[in-house]
């Protein structure tokens with residue numbers, strides 16, 4: 001299994017509910033390491049650029065408004081198979097359909113306010129990480 005990096009965002013609803021610690025605990029207990037982290041608040045324009053792949057979809061405008069509605073915690077997670085593992089821990093996009101015990105099932109409010117975001121492929125992980133972090137801000141635990 002390859003060591004990968006993936007972008008994780010704790011979204012405004014989960015930050016507001018004060019469950020950052022519970023979410024990070026799940027990552028760490030499942031073998032993922034936080035190798036970069038910062039709290040920020042996106043402008044609607046920045047949220048629009050981050051979610052550019054969804055431009056034109058019916059939920060795009062609401063999503064940009066929501067993602068800029070409050071602070072978020074942005075992290076780079078590193079570990080074996082990090083992209084798929086993070087997605088498994090998050091659960092399905094819609095919290096109502098997410099498996100019990102997943103982050104979205106436990107903390108998500110709706111399909112939009114669904115607690116967390118995670119990259120869906122190596123290509124998108126690289127793009128999403130570069131959107132928020134420079135290489136010097138990422139502190140790998142697996143450096144040669």
Ligand code: CMP
Nearest residue numbers: 054059063093111112113114116117118
């Ligand atoms: P995320 O994994 O961050 O990727 C895109 C986001 O769009 C998704 O989580 C949801 O928060 C949001 N979204 C809102 N409505 C939908 C929908 N119908 N299908 C998929 N994503 C949606």
